[in-house]
Every structure is written in C-alpha cells, then in structure tokens.
Amino acid sequence: MKEVLQALNLEVGVKGSMVMTRDGVVVHSEISPPLSPDLVGAVASSTVQDINGALRAAGSREFSKFISNSSFGKMIFHDTGDAYLVVVLDKSINLDFTLLSISSAARKIKTLTT
Amino acid sequence: MGLFDTSRRRLEGLEREVLSNPTPQNMVALAESYARMQDWARAFEVAKRAVEKFPDSEKCALTFQYVRKTQFQTQIQEINKVIRTRPQQSDYDKLARIYLEELNDRGKALEVALEGLVKFPSSDSLHWVCAQIRMDRFHQDFLANDVSEAIRHSQLALATNASHSQSMVILGRLYAESGAYDKAKPYLEGYLRANSGDESVRQLLRLVEPRLGESTHDIDDSLVEIEARHGLSSAGNEMMALFQPRRDAAQVQVTPQKFEAFLRGYESMPGYKCSAVIMKDGTLMAGHTRGMVAIDKFVNLLQNIFRSADSASRKMDIGSFIDGDLETSLGTVKLTDWKGFVLGILADRPAKQEDFARSMEKFQSFMS
Numbered sequence: 001m002k003e004v005l006q007a008l009n010l011e012v013g014v015k016g017s018m019v020m021t022r023d024g025v026v027v028h029s030e031i032s033p034p035l036s037p038d039l040v041g042a043v044a045s046s047t048v049q050d051i052n053g054a055l056r057a058a059g060s061r062e063f064s065k066f067i068s069n070s071s072f073g074k075m076i077f078h079d080t081g082d083a084y085l086v087v088v089l090d091k092s093i094n095l096d097f098t099l100l101s102i103s104s105a106a107r108k109i110k111t112l113t114t
Numbered sequence: 115m116g117l118f119d120t121s122r123r124r125l126e127g128l129e130r131e132v133l134s135n136p137t138p139q140n141m142v143a144l145a146e147s148y149a150r151m152q153d154w155a156r157a158f159e160v161a162k163r164a165v166e167k168f169p170d171s172e173k174c175a176l177t178f179q180y181v182r183k184t185q186f187q188t189q190i191q192e193i194n195k196v197i198r199t200r201p202q203q204s205d206y207d208k209l210a211r212i213y214l215e216e217l218n219d220r221g222k223a224l225e226v227a228l229e230g231l232v233k234f235p236s237s238d239s240l241h242w243v244c245a246q247i248r249m250d251r252f253h254q255d256f257l258a259n260d261v262s263e264a265i266r267h268s269q270l271a272l273a274t275n276a277s278h279s280q281s282m283v284i285l286g287r288l289y290a291e292s293g294a295y296d297k298a299k300p301y302l303e304g305y306l307r308a309n310s311g312d313e314s315v316r317q318l319l320r321l322v323e324p325r326l327g328e329s330t331h332d333i334d335d336s337l338v339e340i341e342a343r344h345g346l347s348s349a350g351n352e353m354m355a356l357f358q359p360r361r362d363a364a365q366v367q368v369t370p371q372k373f374e375a376f377l378r379g380y381e382s383m384p385g386y387k388c389s390a391v392i393m394k395d396g397t398l399m400a401g402h403t404r405g406m407v408a409i410d411k412f413v414n415l416l417q418n419i420f421r422s423a424d425s426a427s428r429k430m431d432i433g434s435f436i437d438g439d440l441e442t443s444l445g446t447v448k449l450t451d452w453k454g455f456v457l458g459i460l461a462d463r464p465a466k467q468e469d470f471a472r473s474m475e476k477f478q479s480f481m482s
Contacts, residue, residue, distance in 0.1 A: 034228060035430075043426045051440065054418035058411040061443040068423045069172075071255055071433030072221055075426065088430070091172075091221045092179055 001112055005030035008105040013093030015073070016040065018086050019109055022062060024049050027083055027113075035088060044086040048077060067095070078106040082113050121147075138164065138171040139475070145177050149184070157181045165218065172436075175218065182217045203237045206230025210243045220247045238278045241271035245284050252288070253354060255434045256344050258337035261288050279308045283315055287357065291350040292337055293330040295322045314356045321353055344394070344454070368455075368481070373400030376480050383473055385465030387445055388412045392456050396421065399455065407444060407460060416458035419449060437474070450474050452481050 005017045009030055016031035024045030031037040052062045064079040074089040076099075085106045089098065128144045141164035148157035161181045164174040183190070193209045196202070206226055213223035227243040234240065248264035251257070265288060268281040282305040289298035302319045306312065330336045340346060346354060377389045377400055388403035396417040401409040424435040437450040445462030448470040457477045459470065 039429065043429045047422045047426045050418055050422040054415045055442055055444075058407065058415045058444065063440050063442050065439070065441040067439045068426065069436050069438060070423075070427035070430075071436055072251065073427075073430065073432030075430070075432075088432075091432075092176055092219055094176075 001028045001109060002030065004105050004108045004112070008087065008101060011098055011101045013090040013098055014101075015088045015090060017088070017105070018044065019080065019083050019113075020044060020048070020086060021083050022048065022052070031088070040086070040088060044075070044077070044084075047075075048084055076102055078102055080106045080109040080113060083109070085109055125151075132160070136164075136167060137475075138168045138174050141167070142173045142177045145181060149181060154181065154185060158185065179217050179219050186212055186216055201230075201233060203230065203234040203240070206234065207237070207239045207243070210240065214243060214247065220250060223247060236270075236274045238271040238275040238281070241267040241274070242278065242280050242284075245271065245281060249284050249288060251433060253358070256340050256346070257428060257434065258334070258341045259428070259431060261292065261333075261337055264288055277308065279305045283312075286315070287318065287353070289333070290318060290322050290353050291346055292333050292340065293328070293347065293350070294333045294336070295325045296329040297333070298322050299326065317356050318353055321349070321356075325349065368399075370400045374402065376400075376477075377402035379476070380459060380473060383459075383461060383465065383469055385445065385461040385463055385469070387460045387462060389457065389459040390416055392416055392420070392458075394420070394424075394451070394454055394456060412458070412460060415447070416449060416456065419447065419458070420451070420456050424451075439470075446470070448474065450477065452478055455481065 001019060005019070005028065008014055008017050016035050018029035018031055018037070018040060019027040020041065021027060026037075026041040026045075029037045029041060031040050047066075051066065055061070055063060063077070066077040068075045071091070073091050074093070074095070076087045076089065078085040078087070085102065087102055125144075125147050128140060128147060131140045132144050141160055145157045145160040145164065148154075148160060158181050161174070161178040164171070165178045168174045190209065190212060193205050193212075196205050197209070206229065210223045210226040210230065213219045213226060223243060224247045227240045227247075230240045231237060231244070245264045245267035248260045248267065252260035252264060264284055268284045271278045271281040282301045286298045286301035286305060289295070289301065299319070299322055302315055302322065305315055306319065309315065340350070345351070373391045377391070380386050380389050380402065381404065386404065388401070388407050388409060390401035390409065390413050391399040392413065393399060398413050401413055403409045403412065419438065419440060420435065423438055427433055427435045435451055437448075440447040440449075445460050446465065447458055447460050449456060449458040457474070459473055461469070
C-alpha cells in the first residue's frame with residue numbers, strides 16, 4: 001500500500017494521499033509537510049461520515065467517488081472496496097489525466113485489501 | 115488544402131463568436147486554436163483577455179497558465195536545475211515571482227516560496243511573496259486564516275528588513291480592511307515615507323485617519339465577522355477598491371419562483387432526477403423533482419455535502435468550496451457555488467459529464 005501511495009504522489013499535482021476505512025480510521029498515510037497527516041485524516045474522516053450519513057438518510061448506499069474542488073486545491077475520495085483512497089491535489093491540474101492514475105491506484109489498493 | 119481551409123474557417127468562426135458573445139468556453143477554444151497553430155502571441159492575448167473577463171473561471175485560468183508556461187518553460191527549467199544543485203535565495207525568489215506575476219499561479223508560487231523559506235527562513239522577499247498571495251486569497255475568499263498568515267509573513271519580512279515597504283503596505287491594508295485603523299496607520303505612514311507618490315496608499319491613509327477612534331479592539335473578532343459575512347464591511351470594501359477594480363460582488367436578486375421555473379427546465383436533461391438551489395447557510399431557495407427522490411431528502415443531502423466540503427476546504431487551507439461531483443447509487447450529484455447560491459443536480463445514466471457541464475453553464479448564464 002505504501003508503494004502504491006508513494007507512486008501516486010509522484011503524479012503531477014498530487015500533494016499527498018491516504019487510505020482510510022469507511023468509518024474514518026486512517027489505514028496508511030503518505031502525507032508530507034506542509035500538509036499535516038493528522039489534519040487531513042480528521043478532515044477526510046468527518047467528510048466521509050457526514051456525506052455517507054446524509055446519503056443513507058436519502059436512501060442511497062455510500063458514495064463511490066467524491067471530487068471536491070476549492071479555490072486553491074482539490075480533494076478526491078475514491079472507493080477501494082472496504083476503504084477510501086483520499087488524495088489531496090493542486091488546483092491547477094489536468095483532472096482527467098490525474099483521475100486515471102487515482103482510479104488505477106484505487107484498483108491496486110482494492111486488491112490489497114480484499 | 116481542404117483541411118487547412120476547414121480549420122481556418124473554424125478559427126474565423128470562433129473569432130467572430132468571441133467578438134459577438136465572449137464566454138469562457140469560446141475564449142478558451144480560441145486560445146487553444148492559436149496555441150495549436152503555435153501562434154503564442156495571439157494565444158496569450160486571448161487567454162489574458164479571458165482571465166480578465168472571467169476571473170472565476172478555472173478553464174480560463176488553466177489555459178492562461180498553459181500558454182504562459184510554454185512561453186516561460188526554458189527559464190523555469192533552468193532555475194529548477196540550479197535549485198536542485200546549488201540553490202540560492204534569489205533562485206527561489208525569481209521562480210516564485212514568475213509563478214506569481216507572470217503565470218498567475220498563486221498555488222505554485224506559494225509552494226516555491228515556502229520551500230525556499232525552509233532553506234532561507236529569513237528571506238524578506240520570500241516572506242513577502244507568501245504575504246502577497248495570502249492577501250490575494252483573502253480578497254477572494256475572505257477567510258481569517260489568510261489574513262493571519264499574511265500578517266505573520268509580513269512581520270517576519272520586516273523583522274529581517276525593517277524598511278521592506280511592500281510588507282508595510284500589506285500590513286496597512288489588511289489592518290485597515292479589518293477595522294484595526296490604529297494598527298494600520300503607522301504601517302501606511304512608514305510606507306509613504308519611502309513611496310510618497312503612491313496615491314492609492316495616501317488615499318487609504320485619508321480614509322483611515324478619521325476612523326482611528328472606531329478601531330476594533332480585537333482583530334480576531336472582526337475577522338470572524340468578515341469570514342461569516344463572506345465580505346468586508348462597507349468601509350473595508352471602499353478601502354480594498356482603492357487597489358483593485360471592484361469585482362462584481364453584488365448579491366444577485368432572484369426570487370424563489372424564478373428559481374423554480376428555471377429548475378423545471380432541467381427536465382429535458384438526460385437521466386435527470388431532481389435539483390435544488392440553497393444559500394450558503396443552507397436555506398432552501400427552490401427545489402424540483404421528477405418524483406424518484408423526495409425533494410426534502412435531496413435538499414438535506416445537498417446541505418450536508420456543501421457544509422462538509424466547504425468546512426473541509428477551510429480546515430485544509432485550500433480556500434472555499436467551488437464545485438463538486440459525488441457518485442452514488444442514486445446517480446451523480448453535481449453541485450456548484452455561484453455568487454452565494456449553491457445549485458445541486460442529481461442525474462443518473464444516460465447523463466454524461468457534458469450534460470452536467472451544460473447544466474452548470476445554464477445556471478451561471480441564468481445567474482448572470
């Protein structure tokens with residue numbers, strides 16, 4: 001898992017990545033300064049739980065992918081079966097290309113965790 | 115010859131379209147066409163106009179950065195090579211300024227400046243770059259953390275170089291815009307001693323002096339108010355406007371009935387299920403459903419996604435939420451924040467990304 005995340009972090013615009021369970025527990029994190037692994041973990045965990053809670057209330061299963069675009073960066077949550085791959089990105093990236101790498105990393109993590 | 119004629123006709127068509135009805139899409143398409151023809155001067159000219167006309171458009175910003183980056187590629191590569199082998203403070207400074215001033219890529223400029231500060235922690239110019247970017251970010255998102263960081267970096271620049279006038283003006287502006295007029299005054303005066311001809315700063319000082327008695331005692335409280343209001347006070351706005359063209363920050367006035375009529379128009383979108391418009395505080399403006407999903411449940415979902423994503427952005431120090439895509443078993447929820455109104459659309463197959471993109475553009479045109 002460490003190698004998958006480290007390889008993903010080499011992609012253009014990727015600032016850090018982590019894997020967390022669906023209930024928000026960090027499994028492995030490759031987040032380096034200036035980002036704080038604890039902060040990213042806490043923020044990602046609360047986002048996953050809030051959104052999935054609202055989805056269950058709306059009669060849906062948990063989400064499979066969430067792309068959040070902010071004024072100075074992006075966050076992507078990608079389903080990997082029992083967990084989510086969370087990726088922090090620069091604002092100025094070609095998202096289509098980066099998404100291919102993220103999906104590929106998510107598939108690899110899925111095979112590792114199942 | 116035929117192919118050449120076709121692409122020339124397409125280019126002329128695009129040029130006419132941009133002249134008659136410029137949109138982010140057609141301006142980006144025209145800049146890209148020029149870039150494909152290696153006509154970088156025209157590509158730059160169109161991309162620059164696009165960024166000026168649509169400062170909030172990500173597509174325009176990315177196209178501008180791409181064109182500019184191509185023009186600066188050699189210089190950037192050379193500086194990066196030096197930074198990898200024998201870095202000097204001036205190399206980081208040069209690179210950060212290229213990203214900031216030439217490419218308008220504040221994210222990358224901040225990254226370079228922060229990296230430089232790890233090696234050269236007392237560089238006044240790198241602290242200034244960070245402070246300038248934080249101030250620009252504050253003027254876009256009005257987040258308290260950006261002001262705190264801008265103040266911290268400006269003070270560190272002044273600790274190294276007490277006559278760093280660019281840092282003085284940042285402190286003067288930010289304290290004044292936050293209502294700390296007593297704190298702003300000495301910095302503005304200090305700046306004017308070295309730059310007596312700067313009329314904007316002189317005018318700012320003229321606005322600050324009569325308000326000294328109204329100075330806020332706690333800048334943190336004032337920043338919390340600014341962040342909650344998502345904008346400066348009227349006095350703060352007047353002060354900010356001295357330095358930059360007033361952006362169209364006026365709240366759009368649309369009645370819920372108009373929103374409802376607009377949302378009904380989405381029924382023609384393939385796979386459409388429901389849509390809603392909420393305010394940033396979660397207040398429902400209008401909703402519409404085809405019946406497969408109850409509107410109250412969708413609104414609750416939209417409120418939760420927006421609140422959660424916006425809060426995550428702020429905590430992560432990446433600004434405020436702009437838009438997002440959520441893939442669920444009900445379909446895809448696409449949401450966007452436009453001028454304080456958050457639109458969410460839920461659609462399932464056969465809806466494609468292009469359908470969502472068109473729907474979002476329709477909303478932006480409607481709000482314009």
